[in-house]
Amino acid sequence: MVEHGKGHPDRLPPGEQQITEVEADRLDEDGRHAGRLILTPDRIYFLDDDHSSGSHDDVIDHLGFQGAEVTGDDTIGTLALAWGDQGRVYEGDTIELKAFAKAIDDQLNP
Template identity: 75%
Template sequence: MIEHAKGRPDRLPKGEQPIAEVAADRLDEDGRHAGRLVLTPDRIYFFDDEHLNGSHDDVIDHTRFQGAEVTGDDTVGVLALTWSGPLKVYEGNTIELRAFKEAIDDQLNP
């Protein structure tokens, strides 16, 4: 996990400051989408690296967030995010996804 992401901050809306970032693939009915998850003080973003126009990005507002769970083995993990919308599932490095979930927990439950 990258703390205070240096990735591509130009994809964040003005005023949003990254807290944590992790490379992840979104898994959905359309297949696998490579990208990255970014935690900010107000939202969780998934930026799809294949569609740079933002049409396949996810934006989860903290007020609509309900929970996160990480499962997996030593190498491949799955992060499931629940919110007042469809379940979002991301796959990546288990250790990095756990650290990202801890950052979410720290941000939402100080």
């Protein structure tokens, strides 16, 4: 995982402080979107590398967060995040996705 201060800190809203991030592709009906999942003290963000306008970004408030599940083999994994009445699937390095999911758990259940 990438430590605080790397990646897209300029695209986070003012006042948000990055805890950790992981490189991931969002998989959805529009295809594959390369980007980064970023954990902050209050939210989880997916920031799409190709659309700085934010049109393919996700913002997941911790209050509505319902869960994270990682599946995969030794190299490629998927992370399913659920919140409110929504959910998204992200693909990336299995070990890094598991570490990101653990960081979410640590943040929400200290």
